[in-house]
Amino acid sequence: MANPKYKRVLLKISGEALAGEKHFGLDFGVISDVCDVIKECTALGVEVGVVIGGGNFWRGVKNGEGYIERTRADHMGMLATTMNCMAVADVLAQKGVDVRVQTALEIRAVAEPYIRARAVRHLEKGRVVLFGCGTGNPFFSTDTAAVLRAAEIGADVILLAKNIDGVYSADPRVDASAVKYDSISYDDVLAQHLAVMDSTATSLSMDNHIPVLVFALKDPRNIIRAVMGEKIGTIVGE
Numbered sequence: 001m002a003n004p005k006y007k008r009v010l011l012k013i014s015g016e017a018l019a020g021e022k023h024f025g026l027d028f029g030v031i032s033d034v035c036d037v038i039k040e041c042t043a044l045g046v047e048v049g050v051v052i053g054g055g056n057f058w059r060g061v062k063n064g065e066g067y068i069e070r071t072r073a074d075h076m077g078m079l080a081t082t083m084n085c086m087a088v089a090d091v092l093a094q095k096g097v098d099v100r101v102q103t104a105l106e107i108r109a110v111a112e113p114y115i116r117a118r119a120v121r122h123l124e125k126g127r128v129v130l131f132g133c134g135t136g137n138p139f140f141s142t143d144t145a146a147v148l149r150a151a152e153i154g155a156d157v158i159l160l161a162k163n164i165d166g167v168y169s170a171d172p173r174v175d176a177s178a179v180k181y182d183s184i185s186y187d188d189v190l191a192q193h194l195a196v197m198d199s200t201a202t203s204l205s206m207d208n209h210i211p212v213l214v215f216a217l218k219d220p221r222n223i224i225r226a227v228m229g230e231k232i233g234t235i236v237g238e
Helices: 015-022 028-043 060-064 070-094 116-124 142-153 186-191 199-207 221-227
Strands: 008-013 047-052 099-103 128-132 157-162 183-185 212-216 234-237
Touching (some): 008 028, 008 142, 028 047, 047 070, 047 142, 060 070, 128 142, 183 186, 212 221
Parallel strands (some): 008 047, 008 157
């Protein structure tokens, strides 16, 4: 088998993806498939950090707007990401994968506090590290958290697993003439206001020269294909 293209990756998975067709809560069939692929990555020697969104339980801006103050609503979203991390960690552990959960907000009874040096050491030992609670700050998305953690751990690439198979010139579900890009620059993503990540996350990845590979999670095997350097999705870079 060929060698992986990337040694250390940061995998970003939306909370909605973990809900599968139910669109709320957790679909353990989906989670099991994703965990199988993560286990395969570690068997190849790839070091894997994971950031998971919380939208399958709670989206701070959408669910709390008009009812709950934004800061508190965002903190609730951080707790939702931790629930997802705990679920994925348990499934990984059942499959024999050594895994740790670290959270930006201290929840010592269920997770380690996020400490960069400790996270890197876990990765070096072949453990999967799940990063919960986003950045730990309100007004920042889990996309921004993914880029931040990728920069901190020195990831070679951000694997952005979404419900769409790449970056398009427009929403392909609305515009039949939308064109898919094989590659695109950070500047073009920002200039065209393309919905890859929010602008803060895109700017942070650009400033730290971290490529972002956008692909569909519908087939979890795409994670392996991405790690091996196969041509899938869209690469956002310099």
